[in-house]
Amino acid sequence: MTQRLQTQRVTYPEVGGTRGVMPPGYSHLRREVCLGVGSERFAVAGGALFGWQLQRRAGVRVLPSSTTVVEGAVAVLLLGVGRIAVRAPVRVVYVLDERRRRGFAYGTLPGHPERGEEAFVVEQRDDGAVICRVSAFSSPATWLTRLGGPLATATQSWVTGRYLRALQD
Numbered sequence: 001m002t003q004r005l006q007t008q009r010v011t012y013p014e015v016g017g018t019r020g021v022m023p024p025g026y027s028h029l030r031r032e033v034c035l036g037v038g039s040e041r042f043a044v045a046g047g048a049l050f051g052w053q054l055q056r057r058a059g060v061r062v063l064p065s066s067t068t069v070v071e072g073a074v075a076v077l078l079l080g081v082g083r084i085a086v087r088a089p090v091r092v093v094y095v096l097d098e099r100r101r102r103g104f105a106y107g108t109l110p111g112h113p114e115r116g117e118e119a120f121v122v123e124q125r126d127d128g129a130v131i132c133r134v135s136a137f138s139s140p141a142t143w144l145t146r147l148g149g150p151l152a153t154a155t156q157s158w159v160t161g162r163y164l165r166a167l168q169d
């Protein structure tokens with residue numbers, strides 16, 4: 001399933017836009033939650049993040065080309081049940097693997113109901129607090145998502161809340 005996605009290009013030009021000031025012309029989202037305190041908490045959360053566990057624990061099925069997150073990996077995210085699940089193909093466009101910050105961003109591929117980028121970062125701050133941050137910019141990519149405007153926005157907000165709770169164990 002992910003093999004044919006390897007040759008696809010992302011559906012937006014602002015690759016890496018979640019690293020700083022997000023590009024205009026999109027809806028923007030930035031939310032974060034504290035996961036706890038300490039180096040062990042940071043290591044566990046970062047490991048889970050790189051194993052696609054943030055998405056899986058949030059109830060999103062992940063069909064990835066790689067069992068761990070690596071730059072260039074592709075995945076099909078499935079939200080919903082059985083044949084009525086929404087398919088959302090993505091490519092990992094960058095990875096952060098620093099001493100006190102780990103994360104990645106994926107960008108939308110053809111067939112995704114939105115176009116844009118979403119980043120997931122776990123960071124240990126100077127006071128020891130470990131936070132998980134989700135940042136995204138997106139716009140509708142299909143007539144159905146445009147038609148569902150407020151519902152699509154509400155769904156993204158709901159899924160983001162699930163993402164933020166996913167590593168709080």
